[in-house]
Amino acid sequence: MSDLVILATMPEAWAALVTLIVMEVVLGIDNLVFISILTNKLPESQRQSARRIGLGLALILRLLLLATVAFIVQLTTPVFSAFGHGFSWKDIILIAGGLFLVWKATKEIHHNVDPDEQPGEMIGGAVKTGFAAAIAQILLLDLVFSIDSIITAVGMTEHLPIMVIAVVVAVTLMLVAAGPLARFIEANPTIVMLALAFLLMIGMTLIADGLGFHVPKGYVYAAMAFSGLVEFLNMLARRKRRKDRAMQTDAAETRH
Missing domain, CATH: 1.20.5 (Single alpha-helices involved in coiled-coils or other helix-helix interfaces)
Structure with a gap:
């Protein structure tokens, strides 16, 4: 508790906190777009619960990752080299997450362009998904974004309480914004295709970062x-x- 009091009197600690919150919120935009598209494919009665459970578990996941921050930082150490580039576990995770996003966005675009191909999976023009599958995909993608943001956060401050507060505030804001964003996307069908294009771009950005080409x-x-x-x-x-x-x-x- 005394450490928190000391931090509260340090202007640089407040500056780091505000910067981290902004960074987490900005990085969370990618996650929100994905969550909105994914939960809109659930029955309407399950959508809000899926968003709350998914983001709640995502918060727990991020806090657990922060508790092992010393291990997370080591993920930047190269484990093998190929094509003149040293690949770390962080690079591998970013590439895997990017490939997942590209696959998911491509699949959803395909179903939106040709909805009659698999009519058994379509209800009201949208590809339906299961509740547990939606939660699992939310957590999978949040793991990718969490590792990236935590490694960035470590480079900005060495104080774990500041990181924890920033993560809690950012996820709380995401929870508040997730519902309105999902309803806006659902009410405007053309936004869905634009959001899927965003996911494709984000996926390719993650792959590029993993390959050493920082965007x-x-x-x-x-x-x-x-x-x-x-x-x-x-x-x-x-x-x-x-x-x-x-x-x-x-x-x-x-x-x-």
Whole structure:
């Protein structure tokens, strides 16, 4: 407790905490997009529970990883070399997570483009998944993002309490935002394809990082923000066209 009091009086500790919270929230955007798409494939009565359980278990997972932070840091040590690059366990995990994201996004895009191919798995135009499978996939992807963010956090501060507080705050914010984001994606079908494209891009970024080609996160999020802005303008345009058609229909019915 005395250590926490000392940390609370240190301006650099507060600066590190705010920076870590922002970093965790930004990195959590990737996770939220995936969780929103995944839980929208569950029956409506299970979606909120899946988001809460998945993020709750993800929080426990991150805290357990923080408890073994000394081991996590060692994951950056190369275990073998190939093509002139030393691969560590972190690289292997990032590549595996990236491949999983690319496979998952490609599969979902395929089902959205050709929904009649497997009608037995489709309900209301969406590929359905099981509750336990959804939770397992949420945890799997969170493991990939957690290791990456924790290694980054260790480079920013040496104080474990700051890391723990940042993780708890970030996951709590994700829990609050997960529901509204999932409902927004469900209410706007074109957003689903855009979100799946984001997952493809994020997956390829993870693979590139694992292979030693670092892609600045700022470029990735700038591209996502620009694409989101374009889609938002398209949504406004579609809404205006629907409103104009409705007004024309009402005017025609009034004349008759």
